[in-house]
Amino acid sequence: MKKVVLSYYLLLFSFGHTIGQKKAVFIILDGIPADVVESVDTPTLDEIAKNGGYSRAYTGGIAGGYSETPTISAVGYNSLLTGTWANKHNVWGNGIKDPTYNYWNIFRVAKSANPALKTAIFSTWLDNRTKLVGEGLEKAGNVKIDFAFDGFELDTIRFPHTEDRRYIFNIDELVSKEAGKYILEKGPDLSWVYLEFTDDMGHRYGDGPEMYDAVEKADIQVKRIWESIKIREKEFGEDWMILITTDHGRDKTTGKGHGGQSERERTIWMVTNSTKLNKSYYQKPAMVDIMPSLLTHMEIQIPVEIKKEIDGTSFVGQISVKDVNATMHGNRLKLNWTNYADQGSARIFMSNSNNFKEGGDDSYQEIGKCHLLPATCELDLPPTEIGFLKILMQVDEEFWNTWLINK
Numbered sequence: 240m241k242k243v244v245l246s247y248y249l250l251l252f253s254f255g256h257t258i259g260q261k262k263a264v265f266i267i268l269d270g271i272p273a274d275v276v277e278s279v280d281t282p283t284l285d286e287i288a289k290n291g292g293y294s295r296a297y298t299g300g301i302a303g304g305y306s307e308t309p310t311i312s313a314v315g316y317n318s319l320l321t322g323t324w325a326n327k328h329n330v331w332g333n334g335i336k337d338p339t340y341n342y343w344n345i346f347r348v349a350k351s352a353n354p355a356l357k358t359a360i361f362s363t364w365l366d367n368r369t370k371l372v373g374e375g376l377e378k379a380g381n382v383k384i385d386f387a388f389d390g391f392e393l394d395t396i397r398f399p400h401t402e403d404r405r406y407i408f409n410i411d412e413l414v415s416k417e418a419g420k421y422i423l424e425k426g427p428d429l430s431w432v433y434l435e436f437t438d439d440m441g442h443r444y445g446d447g448p449e450m451y452d453a454v455e456k457a458d459i460q461v462k463r464i465w466e467s468i469k470i471r472e473k474e475f476g477e478d479w480m481i482l483i484t485t486d487h488g489r490d491k492t493t494g495k496g497h498g499g500q501s502e503r504e505r506t507i508w509m510v511t512n513s514t515k516l517n518k519s520y521y522q523k524p525a526m527v528d529i530m531p532s533l534l535t536h537m538e539i540q541i542p543v544e545i546k547k548e549i550d551g552t553s554f555v556g557q558i559s560v561k562d563v564n565a566t567m568h569g570n571r572l573k574l575n576w577t578n579y580a581d582q583g584s585a586r587i588f589m590s591n592s593n594n595f596k597e598g599g600d601d602s603y604q605e606i607g608k609c610h611l612l613p614a615t616c617e618l619d620l621p622p623t624e625i626g627f628l629k630i631l632m633q634v635d636e637e638f639w640n641t642w643l644i645n646k
Contacts, residue, residue: 258476261537264422264430264464265319265482265529268457269312270438270497272488273508275446279454283462287481290512298487298526299505300324305642306550310497310504312438315486315526317371320344322530322549326642327596335370340379341598343545345530346372347380349429352539357385357425361418362433363410365390386427388417404439408453411436411460419463426471429537434460437485446494468512480536480555482529483510518579519561520554527551547631547638548595559583559611559634565643571617572606574630576639578614585609587618588631603631 273295276284284293298315300306306324308314309331317330321342325331329339349356360368368387373379391398391410398406411434418432440453461483468479484507490496491503498504507526513536519528528551534541535553552561559580566573574587588603595601609616611634628643 259478260428260475261478261480262426262428262471263480263482263533263537264432264468265484265533266432266434266461266464267316267319268437268454268461268483268485269433269435270441270487270489271454271457271485271508272446272494272503273506274503275450275494276454276485276508279451279458281454281458283458283465284483284510287461287465287483287512288510291510291514292516292520293510294508294521294524296484296507296509296524296526296528297505298507299500300326300550302500302505305644307500310487310499312486313366313371315507316367316433317344318526319484319486319529320346320371322527322551324527324550327548327550329596330371335366338370338373338379339596340373340376341596342548343380343542344372344382345533346384346429346431347382348534348541348545349537349539350382351380351542356428359386359418359421359425359427359430360384360389360433361414361421361430362389363392363407363414363435364433365393367431367433386421386425388414388421404436404443407439408436408456411457415460415463419467422464423467423470426475426477429533432464441489442495444495446489450494478536480513480533481511482513482533484508484526484529486526513555515555517554517556517558519552519558519577522577524554525551528554543638544595544600547640549638550640552639559637560585560614560632560639563630563632563639563641565628565630565641567643567645568617570620572620572630572643574609574616574618574632576614576632578611580611580634583611583634585611586633587616588633589620590629590631591627593627593629601629603629 299310300308306326308325313333317328321328323342327342437453440450471477487497488504488506531551531553532555535555560576563576590601590603592601607618630641632639
């Protein structure tokens with residue numbers, strides 16, 4: 240009978256379908272350190288990684304630098320969503336007090352490129368949709384999520400708030416089952432799934448069997464979504480990218496805390512089925528790399544003014560450089576970067592304003608060109624009072640930015 244019902248759904252939802260359509264889903268499993276996910280039995284994540292890859296990654300921006308970002312949940316989510324660190328998106332804690340929506344999130348970019356795309360969010364937290372994405376807010380672009388299954392932490396009747404936090408596991412079960420069902424039946428173009436229970440067990444018990452058990456349970460929940468994706472790829476010929484990550488690690492002493500800049504708190508991980516990964520994926524990518532990578536898979540062009548501000552670089556497809564860094568040596572600007580191109584040159588621009596953050600424009604002045612090899616370059620700066628500089632590096636249609644702040 241199950242096969243009959245499944246066949247019915249596949250037939251029903253195949254009408255109007257386009258073969259080879261690019262779709263993406265990203266899943267955040269909250270608060271799982273890389274060393275924990277690597278030591279626990281996770282057959283689903285392992286299977287996905289065999290199709291694409293697993294890599295340790297990092298969050299937290301530049302430690303000790305202008306983009307240092309707290310290793311806190313909502314902060315990490317927004318770094319993923321916008322491809323920027325907290326110095327830009329302005330989310331510094333779980334209260335999400337005053338987000339800067341001028342740095343577009345992935346849903347806004349996708350809907351702007353193609354309003355017909357279907358989007359979905361499956362989540363415990365209501366704030367993920369209402370505050371981070373800013374659904375329906377004019378200042379956030381009036382983005383509409385086509386299907387939302389969230390906010391269950393507010394339902395104390397259905398999910399009584401017990402001290403042991405087991406009710407969060409029950410919510411994650413509900414969320415993951417609905418995500419698997421909806422993705423199978425509807426195949427939304429871009430989806431976000433958020434599962435919380437692992438972080439709750441980390442806060443309560445730290446490193447230990449309770450945390451490990453929660454990770455194993457999360458792997459089963461991911462399987463519901465992965466199985467639906469495999470069916471849709473087989474039956475409809477769709478091209479799906481799934482990306483699973485975590486938002487932060489945990490402290491080394493107890494495994495209960497996070498928020499700081501220790502190596503274990505900053506170290507996260509990624510699993511994806513993508514077969515178009517470039518070398519940067521295996522060289523400790525950043526949380527902010529996820530957003531441009533998903534959009535690259537979906538073949539969605541990011542508006543140029545938004546692209547100039549994104550801190551991440553796609554680990555899907557071909558790239559030229561990454562991790563641009565700027566320092567001053569007298570009146571000379573020195574640039575360093577990680578190079579991925581065999582040849583070519585980059586145009587270098589500078590601006591001494593940051594009007595973009597408030598919704599304005601920054602005037603960039605071209606100050607020179609640099610050969611991509613040997614991945615370093617020095618340029619004379621035009622006469623200017625050097626206090627704050629935004630440096631922009633351009634190769635063809637690619638952009639990378641860095642800030643230089645002289646206090």
